[in-house]
Amino acid sequence: xxxxxxxxxDVAKLAGVSYQTVSRVINNKPYVSETTRQRVQExxxxxxxxxxxxxRSLVTARTATIGLVVPDISNPYFSAIARGVEQVAYSKNYxxxxxxxGEDASRELEVLHALDERYVDGVIVCGLxxxxxxxxxxxxxxxxxxxxxxxxxxxxxxxxxxxDVLGGYLATQHLLQMGHTAxxxxxxxxxxxxxxxxxxxxxxxxxxxxxxxxxDWVQHCPPTVVGGQLATQTLLANHPEITALFCxxxxxxxxxxxxxxxxxxxxxxxxxxxxxxxxxxxxxVSPPLTSCHVPRVEMGSQAVSMLLNCINNETDRCxxxxxxxxxxxxxxxxGVDTAVSVKQTAVLPNRAH
Amino acid sequence: xxxxxxxxxDVAKLAGVSYQTVSRVINNKPYVSETTRQRVQExxxxxxxxxxxxxRSLVTARTATIGLVVPDISNPYFSAIARGVEQVAYSKNYxxxxxxxGEDASRELEVLHALDERYVDGVIVCGLxxxxxxxxxxxxxxxxxxxxxxxxxxxxxxxxxxxDVLGGYLATQHLLQMGHTAxxxxxxxxxxxxxxxxxxxxxxxxxxxxxxxxxDWVQHCPPTVVGGQLATQTLLANHPEITALFCxxxxxxxxxxxxxxxxxxxxxxxxxxxxxxxxxxxxxVSPPLTSCHVPRVEMGSQAVSMLLNCINNETDRCxxxxxxxxxxxxxxxxGVDTAVSVKQTAVLPNRAH
DNA sequence: ATCATATATGTGAACGCTCACAATATCATT
DNA sequence: AATGATATTGTGAGCGTTCACATATATGAT
Numbered sequence: 001x002x003x004x005x006x007x008x009x010d011v012a013k014l015a016g017v018s019y020q021t022v023s024r025v026i027n028n029k030p031y032v033s034e035t036t037r038q039r040v041q042e043x044x045x046x047x048x049x050x051x052x053x054x055x056r057s058l059v060t061a062r063t064a065t066i067g068l069v070v071p072d073i074s075n076p077y078f079s080a081i082a083r084g085v086e087q088v089a090y091s092k093n094y095x096x097x098x099x100x101x102g103e104d105a106s107r108e109l110e111v112l113h114a115l116d117e118r119y120v121d122g123v124i125v126c127g128l129x130x131x132x133x134x135x136x137x138x139x140x141x142x143x144x145x146x147x148x149x150x151x152x153x154x155x156x157x158x159x160x161x162x163x164d165v166l167g168g169y170l171a172t173q174h175l176l177q178m179g180h181t182a183x184x185x186x187x188x189x190x191x192x193x194x195x196x197x198x199x200x201x202x203x204x205x206x207x208x209x210x211x212x213x214x215x216d217w218v219q220h221c222p223p224t225v226v227g228g229q230l231a232t233q234t235l236l237a238n239h240p241e242i243t244a245l246f247c248x249x250x251x252x253x254x255x256x257x258x259x260x261x262x263x264x265x266x267x268x269x270x271x272x273x274x275x276x277x278x279x280x281x282x283x284x285v286s287p288p289l290t291s292c293h294v295p296r297v298e299m300g301s302q303a304v305s306m307l308l309n310c311i312n313n314e315t316d317r318c319x320x321x322x323x324x325x326x327x328x329x330x331x332x333x334x335g336v337d338t339a340v341s342v343k344q345t346a347v348l349p350n351r352a353h
Numbered sequence: 354x355x356x357x358x359x360x361x362x363d364v365a366k367l368a369g370v371s372y373q374t375v376s377r378v379i380n381n382k383p384y385v386s387e388t389t390r391q392r393v394q395e396x397x398x399x400x401x402x403x404x405x406x407x408x409r410s411l412v413t414a415r416t417a418t419i420g421l422v423v424p425d426i427s428n429p430y431f432s433a434i435a436r437g438v439e440q441v442a443y444s445k446n447y448x449x450x451x452x453x454x455g456e457d458a459s460r461e462l463e464v465l466h467a468l469d470e471r472y473v474d475g476v477i478v479c480g481l482x483x484x485x486x487x488x489x490x491x492x493x494x495x496x497x498x499x500x501x502x503x504x505x506x507x508x509x510x511x512x513x514x515x516x517d518v519l520g521g522y523l524a525t526q527h528l529l530q531m532g533h534t535a536x537x538x539x540x541x542x543x544x545x546x547x548x549x550x551x552x553x554x555x556x557x558x559x560x561x562x563x564x565x566x567x568x569d570w571v572q573h574c575p576p577t578v579v580g581g582q583l584a585t586q587t588l589l590a591n592h593p594e595i596t597a598l599f600c601x602x603x604x605x606x607x608x609x610x611x612x613x614x615x616x617x618x619x620x621x622x623x624x625x626x627x628x629x630x631x632x633x634x635x636x637x638v639s640p641p642l643t644s645c646h647v648p649r650v651e652m653g654s655q656a657v658s659m660l661l662n663c664i665n666n667e668t669d670r671c672x673x674x675x676x677x678x679x680x681x682x683x684x685x686x687x688g689v690d691t692a693v694s695v696k697q698t699a700v701l702p703n704r705a706h
Numbered sequence: 707a708t709c710a711t712a713t714a715t716g717t718g719a720a721c722g723c724t725c726a727c728a729a730t731a732t733c734a735t736t
Numbered sequence: 737a738a739t740g741a742t743a744t745t746g747t748g749a750g751c752g753t754t755c756a757c758a759t760a761t762a763t764g765a766t
């Protein structure tokens with residue numbers, strides 16, 4: 001089909017120089033006279049020569065490729081991160097290898113193993129469920145790695161995290177400020193790192209308001225619409241006194257919304273609901289959801305920047321970026337339909353040393 | 354950091370055989386005695402040896418990697434396809450290189466070029482906007498390519514397409530059966546291949562019902578919520594006689610829903626709305642949207658199967674799979690909230706020779 | 707014992723590049 | 737005119753595999 005590939009030797013021969021000189025031109029290295037450089041470049045243009053990244057990788061031990069591990073790319077939360085990752089990776093001439101784990105912890109290790117075999121220069125890993133020790137053992141093989149939304153206890157691996165304690169706090173505080181005193185938490189998966197953080201924020205807000213936290217008011221569930229709906233059903237059946245719900249994410253919140261619709265509870269009059277992540281869906285359901293906005297695309301971009309810093313051993317490497325979530329108030333907690341941003345401060349990363 | 358890589362020679366030495374024998378074991382080739390095979394495998398296990406895919410690629414000219422080009426991975430339509438692609442690619446030990454084009458036609462060529470340089474074994478390209486000639490010129494470099502949702506005039510490149518004429522027909526027919534006679538079409542981008550197909554189906558249904566198609570009842574727009582909302586606003590301002598809308602996709606349909614809400618038109622009583630694609634969102638808005646279901650994950654899986662067939666020159670290669678959409682009726686066109694599948698036939702691909 | 711045949715193993719080369727170093731050319735200094 | 741520094745070019749080797757072929761050993765029929 002396609003004729004034989006043009007090699008560096010072909011170019012060298014045609015330009016009447018050694019292959020090494022051609023290599024110098026390609027890589028913009030010094031010690032090439034202007035005239036030869038031009039001649040070589042002409043030949044390259046004429047022949048349409050493209051250096052083989054594979055041959056290059058074989059000797060440089062770099063692939064200009066990074067791995068992106070997500071639980072499920074069709075989940076809007078992760079696809080937004082992926083967008084950010086792809087965007088800046090591409091702009092820096094890196095390619096992105098995509099891997100789904102399907103929310104399966106053991107698949108995480110499997111996938112990392114596969115990426116390792118592929119010699120990626122680094123990995124960005126999101127939404128991990130597997131244990132610290134096993135993950136660390138798997139991640140140590142990589143030249144560089146960045147975690148998204150998780151921190152290891154010993155903080156060995158750089159990470160970009162959302163300040164979920166703050167998020168949980170803001171969400172709960174808002175509900176308390178709206179006059180609610182019985183606030184439930186539909187808490188997502190028990191294994192979720194961020195879920196645990198949000199729970200802390202939730203508790204903090206309650207404590208601060210002088211309210212006792214009721215163990216029973218926290219209900220775990222899968223992070224899906226159906227999960228949220230069932231959890232809400234269960235929780236409200238056992239505790240009809242609850243008048244407000246803080247939800248693990250927007251999908252869960254939509255589930256809560258549906259359960260309320262099903263049993264005839266009006267939102268926000270009979271039940272106030274706050275979601276998390278602020279995915280597009282939050283603005284489109286009715287009533288639109290109050291939600292904690294998380295800048296996902298930016299998180300993806302920043303993760304790549306961190307990673308490339310590590311890969312290239314730049315001086316300004318940092319090992320943690322904390323992203324500040326922002327509560328966006330909509331009709332699911334207030335009588336009005338207009339979105340109001342309670343915290344108007346810019347979402348700037350806090351760089352740690 | 355990590356100690357020197359284990360090579361095939363190391364294994365050979367330790368097992369007391371030649372590197373070629375080790376290679377045979379790795380690749381499950383014949384002509385290795387059972388005893389040596391075992392010995393080699395033991396050494397491989399002990400040393401944790403992994404063959405270098407790069408060195409292998411250099412000689413085999415295969416990378417076990419496929420490229421996936423999408424306009425925007427954060428668009429739920431494409432992320433679902435990506436999911437399907439990744440799933441079966443991974444199961445066949447292929448990796449997926451992800452590329453966004455950002456709905457930018459010239460980026461499509463750029464990205465394909467980049468993938469070509471990376472020596473991917475094949476590409477799957479979705480939602481192309483660029484002209485036939487340019488794309489064909491770019492795609493000819495690949496060992497294999499599969500298009501999703503587009504066909505070239507000369508049918509040179511295998512493709513997986515939705516029967517959008519049928520989809521448009523089913524959607525429109527449904528609206529006509531519900532008693533509407535003034536059915537508008539919010540048609541999406543003018544450059545969309547599938548948009549053109551759906552328009553044909555729309556016209557076909559009208560013609561069949563003996564209705565004259567009104568040029569003015571078709572309004573193009575960007576394939577977004579806002580695009581749909583504005584287009585609806587414009588269309589209904591000019592043609593208040595319209596009582597039903599067929600929309601290019603679900604996002605556009607949600608836009609239509611919003612415009613109706615804004616101007617106080619009740620759905621479905623004053624305005625019936627049909628979307629397309631049946632993304633999750635369609636079930637979550639209120640009223641839930643009647644929509645044309647497109648099996649996106651399956652399309653992704655099948656695209657990979659087609660591609661791998663081409664790459665490996667399997668005998669049963671085919672160059673077109675037509676996927677049948679299915680109308681899912683929900684409350685946006687009927688008085689009831691229960692979803693009803695009008696066409697219950699299984700969604701099976703029609704294989705063309 | 708002899709030869710053909712099948713099985714088992716080994717050797718040189720190549721894939722297309724970059725690295726480390728060697729060789730030559732250029733030019734100002736002494 | 738010889739010296740040394742600096743710019744420019746070239747050479748050999750190697751990255752870690754697989755391919756094509758050569759060789760050795762075992763099996764079975766004559």
